[in-house]
Amino acid sequence: MTQTPSARSAPAATTGPVLVVGAGLLGASIGLGLRHLGVDVWLQDASPTAEAVAQDIGAGRSCRAAGPAPEPALVVVATPPDVTARTVAEALERHPGAVVLDIASVKEAALEGVRELGGDLARYVGTHPMAGRERSGPVAARGELFTSMPWVVCDSGFSSPAALAAAKNLAVDLGATVTFMDAREHDATVALISHLPQVMSSLLASRLQDTPLHHLSLAGQGLRDTTRIAASDPHLWVQILSANAEPVVASLHGVRQDLDRLIATLEGPEAPGARLDIAQLIAEGNAGQARIPGKHGGAPRAFASLTVLVGDVPGQLARLLTEIGEIGVNLEDLRLEHSPGQPVGLAEVSVLPNRRKELVEALQERGWKVVQ
Amino acid sequence: MTQTPSARSAPAATTGPVLVVGAGLLGASIGLGLRHLGVDVWLQDASPTAEAVAQDIGAGRSCRAAGPAPEPALVVVATPPDVTARTVAEALERHPGAVVLDIASVKEAALEGVRELGGDLARYVGTHPMAGRERSGPVAARGELFTSMPWVVCDSGFSSPAALAAAKNLAVDLGATVTFMDAREHDATVALISHLPQVMSSLLASRLQDTPLHHLSLAGQGLRDTTRIAASDPHLWVQILSANAEPVVASLHGVRQDLDRLIATLEGPEAPGARLDIAQLIAEGNAGQARIPGKHGGAPRAFASLTVLVGDVPGQLARLLTEIGEIGVNLEDLRLEHSPGQPVGLAEVSVLPNRRKELVEALQERGWKVVQ
Incomplete structure (x- = not known):
């Protein structure tokens, strides 16, 4: 296990070996995150190339290249949504001792599919990590993809406590925030x-x-x-x-x-x-x-903002943020306003409302142009 | 004239006195910007309160409080759009020596209105500074509102060269980028x-x-x-x-x-x-x-991005930007990714594509976790 600055110090609650089926962005990211925690991860993908690339970036061992894989304790199905149910049902049948999770972004269709195919629903849990990127494929994967993101776990009513615990453990191990909902409410x-x-x-x-x-x-x-x-x-x-x-x-x-x-x-x-x-x-x-919650899940629009003029040269924005840090006010959000073809920009800084006045005054004393 | 860090050193090309009719966000911001350049600005608003507040923040002199105002060389109509044409026509009649501009965000209706009311089209130019804020009123005004923003100037075909020059001068004095278009194309x-x-x-x-x-x-x-x-x-x-x-x-x-x-x-x-x-x-x-141009008006998606893990504590983001400055790479854009209720965030940094690799390596050497 490579020790990285972001690696968690707590041991993984997830019990391996874990078989990840589907080595795209999400599957490979799950593999990477679990590998950082020292969990034994095996990878399987319909595309030999994706499976090999995922192994190369450290997301686990390729079943084709390094198999035969040991019998998994947990199977994570991370295939495209249209083959999810079939892949889950196959995994439930092939690995009768394993808990099988899927991570498709629509949950009722997956559950119905598994049920119709006669899958053992006690060992199956549908989940949805609410993380993604504009890019796709294992090359875009990162072990921190799920850090601080919501991960929905859907209890079908048939799932065993052990299967639900495995789903929750995986999400928590990868740094996500778990929310329970049934499939219909999720969708x-x-x-x-x-x-x-x-x-x-x-x-x-x-x-x-x-x-x-x-x-x-x-x-x-x-x-x-x-x-x-x-x-x-x-x-x-x-x-x-x-x-x-x-x-x-x-x-x-x-x-x-x-x-x-x-x-x-x-x-x-x-x-x-x-x-x-x-x-x-x-x-x-x-x-x-106005109903959309703010950054910390609290009341919407709970922050006060101020706008500061910054030049578009290396170091200007950094200097601003450094001085905000020196003043001792925590930055809650930051948004840059751009304009085509011009070298000056505006930084909109959000802080707790009771710190705004103090920050404006301190910045102005230091020569910053606070324009609102 | 107050010398501020952002005041331009070149003298204003705009000839005063300037009468600003409508002392809301945009009118008061125009007044503030012109006052920074030393131009004589007079303010008029249907609301005595707005007119007084605009004077108090330094956007010019209130006609009610400090009048009678001298005969203006330029009238800027910054009223709400539904009274723009009438206000322009009145100003053209009342000030026969003045150029009259409006800044309403729809241009054909304004031009048609002024024409129907028999206004002298040679002295009228419709313009549209493409700047605004979610907030309104003179309290939200700032002289730098137009800095680096596009400002569209619409030649009706009847405008005199002097009137067009006055429109262009105002936009340039306030730091905007001028674009010429006819009213229909603008709308x-x-x-x-x-x-x-x-x-x-x-x-x-x-x-x-x-x-x-x-x-x-x-x-x-x-x-x-x-x-x-x-x-x-x-x-x-x-x-x-x-x-x-x-x-x-x-x-x-x-x-x-x-x-x-x-x-x-x-x-x-x-x-x-x-x-x-x-x-x-x-x-x-x-x-x-994909057709929307990037920050500098250049080719769309001309920048390469990398994502860095940052903790949500004062100074972390500042330290990152400081180090990017030290490495000597210019930050073209910055976007923060938030997640409700959690203390860790991701900063997506955009740079010129040929500097990306160097920056990733330098950041990793300094111990930053570059996650993509």
Whole structure:
């Protein structure tokens, strides 16, 4: 085991050997994280290349290259969602002493699939680590992918206490925060907080396909933020959206109703009540946005922000943060505002509200231009 | 004139006295910026309070409190969009020697309004500084609001060279980057890059109104980014969307077509071609997103990124940026990834691609955990 600065000092609660089936971004990241904890990990992937690459980066031993693997105590199925249920059912049958987990991002379809295939539900637990990246494949893997991220564990009602404990142990070993939910509640939740934002971002970004580049050069941070996740992998999202179609469609019907109302209103913007309709849509957006919790899961918008002018030269931003540290105020969030083609930027710094005034004064004393 | 670290050393090209009509966020910010350059600025607002506050923060002299004001060489109309045209026409009539600019975010409606009211179009130029904040009112004003931001100047075809020069001088004096476009092109552009993102973000966020908070606590950066601008002011957006209804509706019809197609597909996700349809939508989003230029207006995605593990304690991020400065690599962008309730975060650092390898190695040598 390589000792790294981020390696945990507590021994792993996960009992090996662990067989990871599917050595993509998530599977290889799980392997890497467990290897850092000294757990015996074996890797299996339909693609010999992915399996070899995952072994090369230290995510475990390739079953093809280093097998035969010992009988696993835990199987983690990290295949693409469309083959998850079948792979889980096969693993349950092939390894009758093992707990089998999957990590697909839609949980009801997986559970139904395993049930239909006659899998032993007592030894199966569906889970969902809410971590990912715009990149995919084992090369993008990192053992810290799950650090501090939520990991949902879905008790089907049939899972044995030992199987649930194994699921929880894996998440905790990898540094994640465990949340329990049943599969239906999980799927409704991710439809709203993950799948709907993806669809809206893609719908928006797809309008930019024919926009002249010199128009796009006027784009501000708003467009950048709203379209960032539109860069996600189509192949993966086809599977996620098809598997969770029902709750996603329910939300999309709500969006379409609001959209139809807005289109009708904007087609007659001088009609009585038109302005009220538009204001209501924006106000409803205000209300929804204000419900999203802040960084620490606490009350939304619990932080106060200030904006500081920084030059776009090496060291300026570092100097600002160093001085904030010297002043003794903890930085809760930091956002940079950019503008195309220009060398000056604004840093928006979030701190606890009761520290804002003190920080503004101390920064101004040190010669910083606090612009808000 | 107060000498501040950010005050420009070049003398202002703008000739005073300048009368700013409308002392909200933008009007007061223009006043502040011009005062920093030593220009004589007078303020007028329908609200005596706003006018007084703007004077108090140093944005110029209140016409009510310090008048009578001298005859202006330049009038900047910074009222809410729904009274812009009338205010411009009145200013053109009242000050026959002055150039009159407006800064409303929709330009064709303003031009048509001024024309219908019989205003002298030779002395009028519509402009749009593409800067703003989630906050409003003179208290939120800052002289640097326009620094490095685009400022669109719309030649109506009737504007005199002197009037166009005055518009350009104002933008340049305030540190903005000038872009010339006609009103129709401007409105079509902002419909797509600013008004459509606002609508999509509001439509998305409004779906969250009834979501239980413990579900929202699983939200990741994707939801936060896509809904940030949903916090914007309904009163302002009613005016913007009504004034630019036509091109916004045109884009919304495109969105509705895509949305209808997606809903139909997801209602029969097992139908032949369904998966292809979904993949196409996501791929179209990829294509649109990839067209948005990077920070410096250059080619999209011109930077390489690396992700570093940082603890959530004062000084950690500062130390990282200091060391990046010491290594001598310029930071092009910085994004923090948060997770609710947990003390560890990831900093995604963007640099020029040819400096990435060197930076990763140097950071690792210094003991940083570079996780991707």
